[in-house]
Amino acid sequence: MLDIVILAAGKGTRMRSNKPKVLHPIAGKPFVSHVIDRSREINADNINVVVGFGAEQVYEELDGQGLNFVEQIEQLGTGHAVQQALPFIREEAAVLILYGDVPLIESDTLRQLLSVVSETSMGLLTVTLANPLGYGRIVRNRIGSIEAIVEQKDASKEQLEINEINTGVMALKGKHLIKWLPQLSNNNAQGEYYLTDIIEMAVADGIEVRAAHPHHEAEVMGVNNRKQQAELERIYQARIAEKMMADGVSIIDPRRFDLRGSLTTGHDCLIDINCVFEGVVILGNNVTIGPNCVIRDSVIASNTIIKANSIIEGSKVSDGCVVGPFARLRPGTELLENVNVGNFVETKNSTIGKNTKANHLSYIGDSKVGEGVNFGAGCITCNYDGAEKHQTNIGDDVFIGSNSALVAPITIATGATIGAGSVITKGVEQGQLAINRARQENHDNWDRPRKK
Ligand code: UD1
Numbered sequence: 507m508l509d510i511v512i513l514a515a516g517k518g519t520r521m522r523s524n525k526p527k528v529l530h531p532i533a534g535k536p537f538v539s540h541v542i543d544r545s546r547e548i549n550a551d552n553i554n555v556v557v558g559f560g561a562e563q564v565y566e567e568l569d570g571q572g573l574n575f576v577e578q579i580e581q582l583g584t585g586h587a588v589q590q591a592l593p594f595i596r597e598e599a600a601v602l603i604l605y606g607d608v609p610l611i612e613s614d615t616l617r618q619l620l621s622v623v624s625e626t627s628m629g630l631l632t633v634t635l636a637n638p639l640g641y642g643r644i645v646r647n648r649i650g651s652i653e654a655i656v657e658q659k660d661a662s663k664e665q666l667e668i669n670e671i672n673t674g675v676m677a678l679k680g681k682h683l684i685k686w687l688p689q690l691s692n693n694n695a696q697g698e699y700y701l702t703d704i705i706e707m708a709v710a711d712g713i714e715v716r717a718a719h720p721h722h723e724a725e726v727m728g729v730n731n732r733k734q735q736a737e738l739e740r741i742y743q744a745r746i747a748e749k750m751m752a753d754g755v756s757i758i759d760p761r762r763f764d765l766r767g768s769l770t771t772g773h774d775c776l777i778d779i780n781c782v783f784e785g786v787v788i789l790g791n792n793v794t795i796g797p798n799c800v801i802r803d804s805v806i807a808s809n810t811i812i813k814a815n816s817i818i819e820g821s822k823v824s825d826g827c828v829v830g831p832f833a834r835l836r837p838g839t840e841l842l843e844n845v846n847v848g849n850f851v852e853t854k855n856s857t858i859g860k861n862t863k864a865n866h867l868s869y870i871g872d873s874k875v876g877e878g879v880n881f882g883a884g885c886i887t888c889n890y891d892g893a894e895k896h897q898t899n900i901g902d903d904v905f906i907g908s909n910s911a912l913v914a915p916i917t918i919a920t921g922a923t924i925g926a927g928s929v930i931t932k933g934v935e936q937g938q939l940a941i942n943r944a945r946q947e948n949h950d951n952w953d954r955p956r957k958k
């Protein structure tokens with residue numbers, strides 16, 4: 507039985523934002539959602555989020571996730587914040603207190619902290635910092651047992667020398683919290699109800715306070731401003747990039763890699779610099795992604811090359827395709843095997859058959875294209891009449907001369923040829939040549955107009 511309380515009521519003044527701090531993202535996901543995800547990983551069945559500033563925005567963003575929201579109308583301190591959640595805390599549960607603005611905490615660390623919670627002990631996550639300025643200090647007695655936490659502003663000169671600090675994360679039995687929280691007072695330098703005062707109550711009740719420590723310092727770093735947000739973003743991305751490289755993916759520069767979602771890879775994939783992956787992206791084996799690509803919610807099969815500066819969204823790319831440079835595959839695109847889509851080609855809601863090539867400056871929308879088709883440079887499917895979208899069907903082995911416009915709805919049958927520069931408004935039958943452009947006139951000895 508595990509109850510979680512996530513403190514998320516603060517405004518985050520230093521973010522200088524209209525949005526509550528905990529809704530700002532790391533890797534495209536709100537800080538607080540990272541904390542919620544970790545809570546689920548350790549099987550919390552009762553997650554309470556204490557909200558205050560911008561509560562409405564927080565509800566809206568986190569709606570439908572089975573969370574219990576508790577409102578702290580005035581922010582009177584961390585102890586007061588946890589008090590608001592007290593009606594939802596179960597005596598027999600272990601209670602874990604987390605901060606919504608400390609996003610990189612790891613579930614392993616939380617498990618370790620929870621493992622020291624018993625009827626006669628509680629857990630406190632502490633870390634030793636070279637510069638402990640601003641944090642609550644961990645006061646230990648002569649034999650090294652934790653006796654109290656003293657806030658920076660309440661600390662004596664000797665206590666300020668202590669380098670072991672309170673990360674704020676703690677775990678204890680519900681019944682202990684239920685007993686101690688109502689006894690907090692705000693008789694201190696900040697006039698706040700300090701959650702940290704329960705440590706002395708624990709000691710007085712003979713409950714041992716046992717420390718656990720994070721694996722990395724970044725796990726317990728809070729975000730107070732946009733600079734720290736950017737720093738944690740890089741740490742988070744570096745962690746993912748490292749894991750992917752360990753799994754056999756080549757990342758040319760892990761400092762210039764960004765994943766905002768999930769990325770699954772086969773063997774021997776290569777990711778060049780400055781790529782952004784969003785949503786759910788799946789790469790097969792031997793996929794190469796050139797520099798500056800953005801890939802969102804797409805599947806890219808084996809032996810495919812995505813060249814520089816391509817944008818791919820909601821698309822499926824089959825084996826052996828070559829896409830880009832500067833290609834844009836929009837949602838509903840499916841490229842079958844060995845398709846080439848080149849520079850300044852945009853596709854949308856279209857299936858493109860095997861071995862088809864559209865190498866330069868084309869738009870293919872709402873189309874079904876057969877195998878072995880050749881789109882010349884600048885070919886356009888005119889799918890939109892200003893009101894409705896219409897379908898284009900192109901059979902196998904069709905050759906479309908450069909700078910042609912196919913006005914949908916239209917069907918071009920197998921083996922047909924379209925002359926360059928044509929505007930095709932009527933269907934073309936199997937094997938026909940269709941050409942629709944002004945016939946060329948040549949005039950002999952043309953007398954050019956001259957300036958007088
Ligand atoms: C707190 C700890 C300190 C610790 C530090 C770690 C206390 C008294 N002090 O100090 O020992 O070293 O965290 O970062 O607990 N919050 C609310 N409601 C409130 C007050 C705070 O929800 O009324 C939330 C904040 O939004 C934030 C978290 O609790 O997410 C911590 O609050 P903050 O004011 O940053 O605590 P510190 O003074 O830094």
Ligand code: CA
Pocket residue numbers: 728
């Ligand atoms: Ca803080």
